[in-house]
Amino acid sequence: MKHLRYIAFASLCLFAAVSCREKKVTGAASIPFVEEILSDTTSRNYSLVSSYDSDYHGGTISITGAPEDVMLLAEAFITADMSDNIDGKKGGDMLPDFAGEVIAPVLDVANAPYEDYFTLGNDAFLKEVAVRNFLFALDTVSLISPFDPAHTARKVKAKTIILASSLQAVSGQAEIDTLCRVANPGVEVISALDAMMADAAACKGSSVLWTTRERRDLAVFDKYFERHPAYRCPVYSPAIDSLRDEGSVGGRLLDMLDDMAASGKTLRIGAIVLDDNELSPSELQEAIDMVRDTDDDYLLVYKNMLAPDCKCISAGESVTRLCYRRMRERNSFTHRIAYPSLKCYVTTPAASLPDTVCDLDGSMTYSFRYYRESGSSGETYSFVELRDRYISEALLEKMKDIAPKTYSLYVR
Numbered sequence: 405m406k407h408l409r410y411i412a413f414a415s416l417c418l419f420a421a422v423s424c425r426e427k428k429v430t431g432a433a434s435i436p437f438v439e440e441i442l443s444d445t446t447s448r449n450y451s452l453v454s455s456y457d458s459d460y461h462g463g464t465i466s467i468t469g470a471p472e473d474v475m476l477l478a479e480a481f482i483t484a485d486m487s488d489n490i491d492g493k494k495g496g497d498m499l500p501d502f503a504g505e506v507i508a509p510v511l512d513v514a515n516a517p518y519e520d521y522f523t524l525g526n527d528a529f530l531k532e533v534a535v536r537n538f539l540f541a542l543d544t545v546s547l548i549s550p551f552d553p554a555h556t557a558r559k560v561k562a563k564t565i566i567l568a569s570s571l572q573a574v575s576g577q578a579e580i581d582t583l584c585r586v587a588n589p590g591v592e593v594i595s596a597l598d599a600m601m602a603d604a605a606a607c608k609g610s611s612v613l614w615t616t617r618e619r620r621d622l623a624v625f626d627k628y629f630e631r632h633p634a635y636r637c638p639v640y641s642p643a644i645d646s647l648r649d650e651g652s653v654g655g656r657l658l659d660m661l662d663d664m665a666a667s668g669k670t671l672r673i674g675a676i677v678l679d680d681n682e683l684s685p686s687e688l689q690e691a692i693d694m695v696r697d698t699d700d701d702y703l704l705v706y707k708n709m710l711a712p713d714c715k716c717i718s719a720g721e722s723v724t725r726l727c728y729r730r731m732r733e734r735n736s737f738t739h740r741i742a743y744p745s746l747k748c749y750v751t752t753p754a755a756s757l758p759d760t761v762c763d764l765d766g767s768m769t770y771s772f773r774y775y776r777e778s779g780s781s782g783e784t785y786s787f788v789e790l791r792d793r794y795i796s797e798a799l800l801e802k803m804k805d806i807a808p809k810t811y812s813l814y815v816r
Contacts, residue, residue: 434528434531434578434579435528435531435532435535435579435778435779436778436779437532437535437536437778437779438531438535438579438582438583440779441453441583441587442582442583442586442587445587449539450587452539452542452543453539453542453583453584453587453588453591454587454588455588456542456561456588456590456591458563458590458591458592458734458736460561460563461563461735461736461737461738462560462563462738463560463561463562463563463564464505464506464507464508464541464560464561464562464563464564464747465481465502465505465506465507465508465562465563465564465566465727466508466509466510466541466562466564466565466566467481467507467508467509467510467566467568468510468512468534468537468538468540468541468565468566468567468568468572469510469512469516469537469567469568469569469572469596470512470516470517470518470568470569470571471511471512471513471516471795471799471802472681472802472806473568473569473570473596473681473719474509474510474511474512474568474569475509475511475802475803475806475807475810476568476681476719476720476806476807477509477566477568477596477719477720477723477724478507478509478746478748478807478810479720479806479807479808479809479810480719480720480721480723480724481502481505481507481724481727481744482500482502482507482744482746482809482810482813483500483809484500484501484502484720484724484728485497485498485499485500485501486501486721486724486725486728487501487725487728489501489503492728492729492732500743500744501724501728502724502728502744503740503741503742503743503744504737504738504739504740504741504742504744505737505738505740505744505745506560506738506744506745506746506747507744507745507746507747508541508559508560508562508746508747508748508749509746509748509749509810510537510540510541510748510749510750510751510787511748511749511750511751511790511795511799512533512537512751513750513751513752513767513794513795513799514751514752514753514767514768514773514784514785515530515533515751515773515785518530518569518571518572518575519571519618519619519622519624520770520774521575521774522571522622522624523622524774524775526774526775526776527574527575528777528778529774529776529777529778530571530572530575530576531575531576531578531579531778532576532579532778532779533576534567534572534575534576534577534579534580535576535579535580535583536783537751538565538567538576538580538583538593540749540787541561541562541565542561542562542565542591543559543561543787544558544559544560544561545557545558545559546559546749546787546788546789547786547787547788547789548788548789549788550752550753550754550755550786550788550794551755552755553754553755553756553786557789559747559749560747563592563736564592564593564594564727564730564731564736565591565592565593565594566593566594566595566596566723566727567580567593567594567595567596567597568596568719568723569596570596570597570615570619570625570679571619571624572595573595573596573597573598573628574597574624574625574627574628577595577598578631580593581593592730592734592736594723594726594727594730596719596722596723597628597679597719598632599719599722599723599725599726600677600678600679600717600718600719600722600723601632601635601677602635602722602726603675603717603721603722603725604635604637604674604675604677604717605634605635607674607675607711607713607714607715607717608674608711608713609671609672609673609674609675609710609711609714610637610669610671610672610673610674611635611637611673611674611675611676611677612637612638612639612640612660612664612673612675612676612677613625613637613638613639613640613677613679614640614641614642614660614676614677614678614679614680614683614688615639615640615641615679615680616641616679616680616682617641617643619641619679620639620640620641621641625639637677638664638667638669640660640663640664641680642656642657642659642660642663643656643659644656644682652691653683653687653688653690653691654691654694654695656691657688657691657692657695658695658703658706661695661706661709664709665705665709672708672709672710672711672714673709673710673711673714674711674713674714674715675714675715675716675717676688676692676714676715676716676717677717678716678717678718678719679719681806685716685718685720685721688716689715689716692710692714692715692716695707695710696710696712696714745813746810746813746814747789748789748790748814749787749788749789749790750787750788750790750794750795751785751786751787751788752766752785752786752788752794753766753767753768753784753785753786754782754783754784754785754786755786756782757772757784765796768784768785790814792815800815803815
């Protein structure tokens with residue numbers, strides 16, 4: 405009997421040992437890079453997430469994504485004054501909502517534009533890009549120069565991370581959610597697309613997503629709506645070369661309403677979510693107001709398609725309002741008496757890349773950029789403190805045009 409008890413005890417120990425060995429921190433990640441992080445809780449990347457402290461209020465508000473998306477949101481954070489800073493009530497008080505905060509834009513110049521990853525069926529690598537950029541926001545070091553990877557500078561880790569580009573939400577957000585759910589559910593991540601769609605869902609009437617023709621034709625939002633069925637809505641790209649009113653915003657709006665009527669969409673529109681940087685939210689809102697408030701018999705059919713309080717939903721307003729509300733709920737403001745400040749970063753091709761995969765201007769060649777494989781060994785791009793010479797003159801001019809306050813604060 406004693407011998408049988410010994411065998412049973414030994415079998416139990418063996419089973420326990422095997423069970424412990426098989427236990428592995430994992431999630432529903434679909435790319436090797438995230439699975440690798442989750443499989444090793446002692447890795448540096450895992451620690452960046454697991455060590456996040458929601459009680460640490462000295463961090464930055466990091467904004468990552470395609471350069472134009474990031475610049476527009478950085479401008480919105482610097483200039484936002486929608487709330488009273490004392491009691492948080494709606495209404496500006498002549499003091500920036502994010503007074504004392506450090507805004508840390510990360511312009512992903514090396515990997516953008518993102519659309520061609522979908523065109524070529526390689527959105528798996530875009531998922532990895534989104535995760536790597538998210539991890540950098542939580543990091544405490546960056547490069548000083550893209551040509552000298554041995555020298556680094558200290559950076560302040562983020563307390564809030566903003567995913568500025570809608571294509572980040574479509575591709576990499578699920579991977580980031582998986583990583584946070586396993587390693588640290590407390591990490592504060594805000595998706596611009598989520599924020600806009602939530603605001604639209606709160607409006608009376610149906611929602612419409614206004615995006616670029618390329619994104620519409622690629623059907624990139626299908627997967628997003630599969631994960632967020634409550635936000636599902638028609639996706640339109642009113643032609644910029646519309647013959648109506650010489651392609652004016654109002655003409656493009658009427659074209660969209662014609663398309664909706666022709667397809668049998670009869671619900672009144674309460675919100676138009678704007679996912680097109682070539683169009684300013686104020687221009688679209690003016691066009692909406694013009695149609696909604698008209699007494700012109702010719703426009704009455706269009707007026708009846710819009711809810712009385714139909715509005716344009718933009719990333720700048722939706723994200724800053726959501727971030728402000730969450731920071732008040734968590735009491736995570738720095739409470740420094742100062743205007744918002746900037747600490748900008750940019751992605752550049754890694755110094756270790758051979759000349760054969762780089763163009764004359766230093767950027768990656770098209771074939772290398774868009775055909776990189778997720779999970780392949782070696783990092784192909786770096787994060788560097790922004791200097792004027794690390795971005796093109798065209799991008800600087802774009803910043804000056806769409807983000808003048810950001811330009812004046814950062815470009816010397």
